[in-house]
Amino acid sequence: MVTTAVKTPDEIYLFPPKWIPSDIQFGNFMKAWTIQPFNTFLMNSVIVTALSTIGQLISSSLVAYGFARFTFKGRDFLFMVLLATMMIPWEVTMIPLYMEFNYLGWINTLKPLIVPSFFGAPFFIFLLRQFIMTIPKELDEAAKIDGANHFQIYSRICMPIMVPPLILVAVFQILGSWNDYLGPLIFLNDQSKYTLTLGLSQFRGMFGVDMESIMAVTFLICLPPLILFFIAQRYIVEEVMDSGLKG
Numbered sequence: 475m476v477t478t479a480v481k482t483p484d485e486i487y488l489f490p491p492k493w494i495p496s497d498i499q500f501g502n503f504m505k506a507w508t509i510q511p512f513n514t515f516l517m518n519s520v521i522v523t524a525l526s527t528i529g530q531l532i533s534s535s536l537v538a539y540g541f542a543r544f545t546f547k548g549r550d551f552l553f554m555v556l557l558a559t560m561m562i563p564w565e566v567t568m569i570p571l572y573m574e575f576n577y578l579g580w581i582n583t584l585k586p587l588i589v590p591s592f593f594g595a596p597f598f599i600f601l602l603r604q605f606i607m608t609i610p611k612e613l614d615e616a617a618k619i620d621g622a623n624h625f626q627i628y629s630r631i632c633m634p635i636m637v638p639p640l641i642l643v644a645v646f647q648i649l650g651s652w653n654d655y656l657g658p659l660i661f662l663n664d665q666s667k668y669t670l671t672l673g674l675s676q677f678r679g680m681f682g683v684d685m686e687s688i689m690a691v692t693f694l695i696c697l698p699p700l701i702l703f704f705i706a707q708r709y710i711v712e713e714v715m716d717s718g719l720k721g
Contacts, residue, residue: 479689506687515673523651529592530647538602586661605639645706
């Protein structure tokens with residue numbers, strides 16, 4: 475990908491392939507970025523990623539706290555139902571979701587890519603619940619003696635302790651939203667609403683493929699997730715091990 479991004483069109487299709495180009499074309503990056511309105515695509519991707527991550531952190535942590543700290547009839551059954559929804563593939567819910575968002579008038583807006591995150595995700599809820607259950611309940615009892623209610627316990631005691639798993643959830647959500655292609659493809663129509671991944675597909679024309687531009691923009695799009703992953707790698711490994719997940 476990197477070598478193709480800096481090649482001339484004539485060198486891309488040479489056989490045997492020439493790994494190191496004779497004339498490195500760094501201008502391919504600027505050319506590819508300006509062919510399509512990638513500044514608009516970047517802004518849309520940042521908006522979707524930021525808002526969906528905020529929504530996922532708030533909703534998943536709240537639901538996880540409820541399952542971990544509240545005792546009510548049917549709690550375990552509801553939790554099993556929640557986990558069972560993880561087995562439903564995206565292809566099954568794709569058409570019903572489109573019909574629902576179309577009824578709400580949200581097609582061709584960024585709402586279908588943002589709003590569902592404010593209702594939590596089963597995997598993240600499970601991950602945070604496992605962590606909250608390791609927090610001693612004596613801390614909750616001490617806070618109750620001081621007059622704290624459940625929301626204050628959640629916000630002032632659990633949330634500061636939950637920073638490592640919340641970072642893990644944020645990383646997973648950022649990577650998922652940033653790299654999502656199928657969601658924007660289904661729900662967005664106008665080019666002004668496109669995200670980076672959907673804008674990348676605009677280089678495939680009816681009569682050819684602008685390969686050097688595709689590779690140049692792909693390299694630029696891959697940089698933020700790669701940097702984020704290596705920065706947060708320690709949290710990803712530690713929290714997955716602490717939550718009891720295997721594989």
